Amino acid sequence: MDREIEAAAKGVLALCRARGWTAATAESCTGGLVCGALTAIAGSSDVVDRAFVTYSNAAKVAVLGVSEATLDAHGAVSPQTAREMVAGLLAVAGTSIGVSVTGIAGPGGGSAEKPVGLVHFAAQRRDGRLIERREVFAGQDREGVRRSSVLTALSMLKELAR
Structure with a gap:
């Protein structure tokens, strides 16, 4: 793991x-890399409860309770889906804090409306405080989009844990 991600993960765990x-x-789109960054730190089991990789729409519906109507109307890569993913995560996991990530890492799959590098994030605390982000990591390859997404998700968790 690179040092920037390691430092961000350690910060989340400490807070x-x-x-x-x-x-x-x-x-x-991160395929478990956010949780992987957290659990790469020894002793993280006192903070990290679980992670769900819900790559398909069917998994988003079945595991996190994302509405099929939301997916039909807005698609998997949307702020609405990111919000429903984190809300479902907190409902299922019962944790203090959670983050969701959904996007297009590329190299294919993009469109004019939703380009490669578009990622939606939602982080929420059990008390309801929610922060959302929309990022376009333009010009980055798949690895770069995923790395930038991990850093953004960890930053959001830190912001909520302060």
């Missing part, structure tokens, strides 16, 4: 530990 909080992730 959650200080509050006695647990965390979970719901990931699509």
Whole structure:
């Protein structure tokens, strides 16, 4: 793991530990890399509860309770889907904090409306505080989009844990 991701993951874990909080992730385009960054740190089991890789729409519906109507109207890569993913994550996991990531890592799959590199994030605390982000990591290859997405998700978790 690179040092920037390691430092960000350690920061999330330290803030959650200080509050006695647990965390979970719901990931699509990152394929579990956010949770992987957290669990690469020894002793992370006191904070990290679980992660779901819901790559397909069917998994988003079955595991996280994302509405098929939302997917039909807005698609998997949308702020609406990211919000429903994190809400479902917190409902299922019961953790203090969670983050969702859904996007188009490329190299294919993009369109004029939803280009390669578009990623939607939602992070939420159990008390309801929600932050959302929309990023377009233009000009990056698949690995770069996924790396940037992991850093963004960790940053959002840190922001909520402060």
